[in-house]
Amino acid sequence: MALRFDCSAASPRRAEGLHAAAAAVRRGELVVLPTDTVYGVGADAFSAEAVARLLQAKGRGRQMPSPVLIGSPGALDGLVIDLSQQARELVEAFWPGGLTLVARHEPSLKWDLGETHGTVAVRMPAHAVALDLLNQTGPLAVSSANLTGEPSPQDCDAAHLMLGEAVSVYLDAGPTSAPVPSSIVDVTASSPVLLRAGAVSAAQLREIVPTLQER
Numbered sequence: 301m302a303l304r305f306d307c308s309a310a311s312p313r314r315a316e317g318l319h320a321a322a323a324a325v326r327r328g329e330l331v332v333l334p335t336d337t338v339y340g341v342g343a344d345a346f347s348a349e350a351v352a353r354l355l356q357a358k359g360r361g362r363q364m365p366s367p368v369l370i371g372s373p374g375a376l377d378g379l380v381i382d383l384s385q386q387a388r389e390l391v392e393a394f395w396p397g398g399l400t401l402v403a404r405h406e407p408s409l410k411w412d413l414g415e416t417h418g419t420v421a422v423r424m425p426a427h428a429v430a431l432d433l434l435n436q437t438g439p440l441a442v443s444s445a446n447l448t449g450e451p452s453p454q455d456c457d458a459a460h461l462m463l464g465e466a467v468s469v470y471l472d473a474g475p476t477s478a479p480v481p482s483s484i485v486d487v488t489a490s491s492p493v494l495l496r497a498g499a500v501s502a503a504q505l506r507e508i509v510p511t512l513q514e515r
Contacts, residue, residue: 304456304470306335307429314429319467322436328441330354330470332459333433336426336500337398337478338452339459341467342433342440344368345475351441355414356468365414366419366441367400367447369435371486379422381406386509387487393508397425398482398499413441423482429473444481454479471512485512 321331327445328350331342333395338401341357343350345368353456354366370376373391380403405420413420420438422439425431444452445459451497456472483498485505493513494502506512 302458302460302465302470304472307471308315308475309428317469317471318432318436319395320421321433321471324468325350325437325440327468328353328498330357330463330466331433331469331471332456332463332467333430333442333471334427334456334473334476335430335442336396336476338454339445339456340369340428340430340442340478341389341445342442343460344437345413345439345441346409346411346458351411352442352444353446357463358443358444358446362414364448366443367415367423368413368439369434369442370422370424370439371431373424374422375439376422379409379420380404382488384487384490384492384493386511389508390487390492390505391424394500394504395424396398396431398426399505400479400481400482400484402484402486402488402495404488419488421484427473427476429471430466432469450485452481475505 305313343354353443399408400423447462455475481498483500484496491511
């Protein structure tokens with residue numbers, strides 16, 4: 301039976317919930333967590349079995365690999381290579397926050413996120429519960445906590461309705477503040493490319509990187 305914890309700021313259950321979620325991740329199980337955009341379903345990024353379980357729970361194929369959430373900008377250099385100065389300026393300007401970067405991942409990493417073609421989509425969320433969990437678990441493969449094709453959930457009830465017992469622990473911190481997903485920028489080429497407009501607008505991104513291209 302899935303466990304659900306009130307993780308609002310004043311709740312005495314928050315620490316208990318974070319502990320239970322971190323333990324579930326270490327067992328290779330799935331957890332639902334709030335972010336600054338929508339609720340996400342997460343798994344140990346370095347467990348191929350856990351990531352496969354995440355994709356299966358969503359009804360999603362390997363051709364749509366899971367992004368990775370991290371708890372600090374410093375964790376980025378352990379995961380990716382060839383990060384440009386422009387990419388670092390975007391991180392400085394918009395992390396933590398609603399910006400996902402697609403970069404080339406470190407070839408030596410022992411993970412299998414799906415058909416990534418040597419890249420990883422990585423983000424640092426601006427949500428205290430998510431960051432507290434990430435600081436306990438390390439990088440998590442996290443995708444929106446919905447069935448593929450359904451709306452991304454802004455509250456724990458909607459996530460639970462779709463994912464049910466496929467998830468071991470639900471962390472409920474109330475409705476998320478943003479109804480839109482993160483913006484995605486590919487930083488693998490000489491000029492960053494906006495792949496998906498979202499929480500950070502193209503205009504905001506161009507204030508930092510004027511050469512930003514749009515797909």
